[in-house]
Amino acid sequence: MFVVDPDPQFTHAVKVKVPVDGGFKEQSFKATYRVIPTDEMAAFDLSDGVGSANFLRRALVSMDELVDANKEPLPYNDVLRDQLLLNPYVRRALAQTYFDAVAPARSGN
Numbered sequence: 001m002f003v004v005d006p007d008p009q010f011t012h013a014v015k016v017k018v019p020v021d022g023g024f025k026e027q028s029f030k031a032t033y034r035v036i037p038t039d040e041m042a043a044f045d046l047s048d049g050v051g052s053a054n055f056l057r058r059a060l061v062s063m064d065e066l067v068d069a070n071k072e073p074l075p076y077n078d079v080l081r082d083q084l085l086l087n088p089y090v091r092r093a094l095a096q097t098y099f100d101a102v103a104p105a106r107s108g109n
Contacts, residue, residue, distance in 0.1 A: 008035040009061055012101050016093040032061040033098050046095075053085045056094050 011032040017024040036059050044058075045051030060081060066074040074080060084090045 009033060010035070010101055012097050014063075014093050014097045016090055018089065029063055029065040031063045031094060031097065033059045033101070034061055035059075035102055049088070049091070052091060052095055053082075056085055056091065056098075057081065059098055060094070 009032055011030055013028050014031045015026055015028045018027050036055070040058075041055075044055040046055060062076045063081065063084070064076065066076070066080070068074055085094075
C-alpha cells in the first residue's frame, strides 16, 4: 500500500565535510525537508549558488543539533538558515542529503 501525502516531509542526518588544515573533519546535524514536486523543481537553477540556495530555502523545514562555537544550542530560524546557505560546503551537504533521500543512486552506480 502506498500512502498519498499532499506534503511529504522527512528528516535525515546531514554529514558536512568541514575543511581543516590538511583535510576535512566530518560534522553533522539533522535537517527536515519537504519534498518539492517535479514541476516546481524546474523553477530552480541548481547549477549556480543562488538557484541552489533558493531551492534549499523552499525545501528546508528546519535544522536541529546546531551549536555555536561555545557548543551552545542554536535555535533554527530563517536568518540562521540563510547564514548556513552562504557556506558552500554546508549548502552542498544539504543538497546531497536531499537528493540522496528522494532519488537514491541505484546499486552499482
